[in-house]
Amino acid sequence: MDTRKIAVVASVAAVALALSGCNAGNAEGPKSSPSTAAVNSSATPSGSATSSVGETHKYQPASATGPARNVPVPKMSAAAKKNSEEGATAFAEYYFEVINYVIQTNDGEPLKKSTTRQCEVCGKSLIDPAGRAQISGKWQVGGEHSYQVIDSYKSSNNKAVVTVRFEVAAANFYIKPNELESRKDKRPSKTAAIGMEYDSGWKVYIxxxxxPSK
Structure with missing residues (x-):
């Protein structure tokens, strides 16, 4: 096994502490544009006044006055469904798009479908907070992840490791319009080793x- 593969395996084996502060994230050479996917009509608040059908389904980003509306649901590409190194890379990119979707909507279902129960930190740091925010009515402005895949390889027939550099934008949190509840500053660039397994499709398990050391 070459040095690159050893380093990535060691990173995943190290697991531990790191995701405890992650509720969203950003990176060098970032990809942060929303997926050009079908609109999630369930994200539209009932009773919203609009001037036309087009306006009713138009994406509206979150602001101090209210949460995002009509957020496009990320679509998984055909490449991300393949059991290959390239497929694992495409799936990791899709996974980050889903994280950004969850940040805007507090809808954790798409992330659950792409994550195994084995990934406890995924639940504690991403899925569970979204569920609590849904109940409380809390929303955030900002906090999206930008990211860049820097390495990937298949460690076995049905497992792969993808290394991604990312960072998290600053975010403001609200429960009532124009009343700032809390704030998180922009977080510095970090590297994540994402372990995933394939069984009729990729899922993140760790x-x-x-x-990065300074």
Missing amino acids: IDIET
């Missing part, structure tokens, strides 16, 4: 995040 995420290990390391802070």
Whole structure:
């Protein structure tokens, strides 16, 4: 096994502590544009006044006055469905798009479908907080992840490791319009080793995040 593969395996094996502060994230050479996917009509609040059908389904980003509306649901590409190194890379990119979707909507269902129960930190740091925010009515402005895949390889027939550099934008949190509840500053660039397994499709089973040494 070459040095690159050893380093990535060691990163995933290290697991531990790192995802405890992650509720969203950003990166060098970032990809942060929303997926050009079908609109999630369930995200539209009932009773919203609009001037036309087109306006009713138009994406509206979150602001201090209210949560995002009509957020496009990320679509998984055909490449991300393949059991290959390239497929694992495409799936990791899709996974980050889903994280950004969850940040805007507090709808954790798409993330659940792409994550195994084995990934405890995924639940504690991403899925569970979204569920609690849904109940409380809390929303956030900002906090999206930008990211860049920097390495990937298949460790076995049905497992792969993808290394991603990412960072998380600053975010403001609200429960009532124009009343700031809390704030998180922009978080520095970090590297995440994402372990995934394939069984009729890729799923994330572990995420290990390391802070680059200064």
